[in-house]
Amino acid sequence: MNERYKKVIVVLMGIILLVLMAISFGGRERITFIESQLGTVLSPIQRFLSGIGNFVDEKTEPIINVLNYKTLNEDLTLENESLKEQIVTLTLQQKELKELEDLSQSMNYINRFGIEDYVACNVTSKDIGNWFNMFTIDAGSNQGIKKNSTVINGSGLVGLVYEVGDNWSKVISIIDHKSAVGFEMLRVTDDYDGILNGTSNYELVGELYDPKAVVNVNDYIVTSGLGMYPKGILIGRIYEVMDDKDLFLKKIKVVPAVNFKKINKVMIIPYHEQTETTEQTEPPEQTEPPEQTEPPETTETDGVNE
């Protein structure tokens, strides 16, 4: 009887947990009060211990990697040479960009993709399982973080905010399986689009929409602005190009720009779904009859106001 009772409890628990799993699948819009408060209490402890872990990691890394320094130096020398060549080209492009920026300012163009309101925060804990690459950060809804906000660091795109607490958030990285990112080539011309997926193995696999696209190994790719991520964030570098003859698609393998094993600090770009929609609806209201009748006057006043 006692054994039967235990089995019934396990089955009941199983059913409750399965229902819980179904509810929470895909991330919840709001987490419960208990979870949020628990995170608020644990977050400082985790931040402190993560700090110790990172410190130990930083100090021991040079000793562990001492044998790799020769190769690393050679790679850096080569990279340095190619970067010097790039500086010349980029300086010329920068001049052109400055001219274009002046022009856009004079035409009252609103930069919708400007990353100015980001929130900087620390990584407090990292995944303890071996299936995903999730981590928590010490910023939540109180700091203006929303679900689906973009997470970046100094190197490039890191991931997406999955669930948000009051003072902490859960982040899912782009290298996780099934996390899709729209991308385009980092080029002046021929910027082909496509979609990338994580593989859970610190690499990304993508497909280009154009089967005749010309892509090369070592080309850099950035976010295209399609989907959740803002446009123009560095994703990584292509290291393999494959032709899928069955699907008539060009596939690429990408090394992420971010070193996911060493993420300690990140920046969050809050998700602006509402602001974008209002911006889209505003222009027709402003440019109704007066602009049609007197176009030169309206442009002039806009410019003065700015």
Next chain:
Amino acid sequence: MKYRYVILIGLANFILMSTIFQIFRINDALPNFCIILSIVFVALVSDKHAYVYVVTYGALQDIFLGKILGINILIYILIVFLIIRLERVMFKGNFLTPVFLIAFGTIFYHMVFYIMMFFLQSTIPLSLLIVKIATEIVYNSILGLIFYAVIFKKLNGYKLGDFNA
């Protein structure tokens, strides 16, 4: 042992694993202390302690670092449920017992996780994770054996595998 201490062990274990113990990754794999300690609890303390421990640890893992709420709690409960039945027919004083149970627990965890992810259409090809899983099995077994041997000696007063005791 009081249950509140078990909850505290679960909490401390989760905090340490998610922060400072990240530096002990081998082949990008971390050992699963929940499986290790739940087996130690089942074999050397009591079944109830094991259930309390896995629910605490699993809940924390699901809340803070899980994609789906409840998945880890469910798998850990199933592992404890099966380990209790396996442990009854095994000799606790043999060093192969913890190695077998921990290896079984780790394989079972990944197998059930894979099946659940398959039904939730979020599965990852096992070929991508095979190195990590194999590393975790070896890592868990070695650490588990050490933990088991230390706690066994403390509770029984003689060494694990000392058949003359």
